[in-house]
Amino acid sequence: MAQVFATGLAMGCIYALVGLSFILIYNATHGLNFAHGELVMLSAFVFYSAISTGAPYWAAVLMTFIAMALFGAVYQRLLFFPLRDRPMLAFVIATIGFSIFARNLALLVWGPNPLRVPSAFGSSSVDLMGVVLAPEQLFIVAVTICVLIAQYAVFFHTDLGRRLRATAQNVEMAQLMGIRPNRMIAITFVVSAVLCGIAGVLVAPIFLVDTDIGLNLILKAFIAVIIGGFGSVPGAVVGGIVVGLLEILVAVFISSVYKDSICFALLIFLLIAFPQGIFGERVAEKA
Numbered sequence: 189m190a191q192v193f194a195t196g197l198a199m200g201c202i203y204a205l206v207g208l209s210f211i212l213i214y215n216a217t218h219g220l221n222f223a224h225g226e227l228v229m230l231s232a233f234v235f236y237s238a239i240s241t242g243a244p245y246w247a248a249v250l251m252t253f254i255a256m257a258l259f260g261a262v263y264q265r266l267l268f269f270p271l272r273d274r275p276m277l278a279f280v281i282a283t284i285g286f287s288i289f290a291r292n293l294a295l296l297v298w299g300p301n302p303l304r305v306p307s308a309f310g311s312s313s314v315d316l317m318g319v320v321l322a323p324e325q326l327f328i329v330a331v332t333i334c335v336l337i338a339q340y341a342v343f344f345h346t347d348l349g350r351r352l353r354a355t356a357q358n359v360e361m362a363q364l365m366g367i368r369p370n371r372m373i374a375i376t377f378v379v380s381a382v383l384c385g386i387a388g389v390l391v392a393p394i395f396l397v398d399t400d401i402g403l404n405l406i407l408k409a410f411i412a413v414i415i416g417g418f419g420s421v422p423g424a425v426v427g428g429i430v431v432g433l434l435e436i437l438v439a440v441f442i443s444s445v446y447k448d449s450i451c452f453a454l455l456i457f458l459l460i461a462f463p464q465g466i467f468g469e470r471v472a473e474k475a
Contacts, residue, residue, distance in 0.1 A: 200432025225406030231388030260381025302396035
């Protein structure tokens with residue numbers, strides 16, 4: 189049972205990272221970026237390519253993060269800023285279009301066959317109080333905790349974090365305070381892309397890397413965000429862990445065939461019972 193819990197917790201942490209990336213963009217732009225799954229996919233492919241050149245693991249990770257940071261900067265400049273004064277639906281549609289483009293680009297560059305990334309831990313295992321666990325699972329949880337601590341420290345204990353939060357809350361007011369909103373939004377896109385890069389590096393050794401690797405992640409992360417409440421970072425984390433644990437419990441005790449359908453059934457129930465999410469704020473009352 190402990191192994192099942194560890195597996196679900198590890199996957200929940202991946203969903204939490206992608207959900208956190210999703211929330212950062214939503215808070216900064218008030219728009220939905222459905223290309224996060226493809227950003228995870230691209231980072232996994234970049235990581236594979238770096239490893240394939242014979243680069244050390246740490247160097248491949250660093251190259252992936254740098255590539256995703258640059259990609260995030262270009263992405264917001266070419267996709268978001270030309271559409272920022274238009275209805276947000278235009279940006280949402282553009283992200284869907286980019287998702288299709290990115291999947292086909294990856295298919296062209298890396299081919300249709302799934303690729304395998306070797307694990308940094310080999311085939312070793314960890315005996316924790318009599319429970320044999322995969323080191324990747326412990327590493328994913330540890331990395332996620334470190335990312336959350338770093339995110340909290342930056343956003344709540346630095347001047348940059350205060351500027352980012354001010355821009356997310358009210359762009360016009362932030363401008364009056366001397367903050368440059370465009371720069372803050374650009375930084376948010378870069379951070380969001382790096383978070384996707386972290387998720388891609390973590391999942392690449394666990395799953396085969398192909399053009400579909402990001403699709404399942406963004407769907408589960410989207411469920412996590414809705415469960416936790418749009419705009420809520422703690423909600424995204426809790427929602428991700430709930431989804432990860434739920435799907436592994438369903439797979440073990442019922443059938444893996446039903447794990448996705450039950451996750452979406454939970455989503456529908458929570459949308460009816462808690463439309464604002466667990467941690468989301470109620471923004472409107474019925475007349």
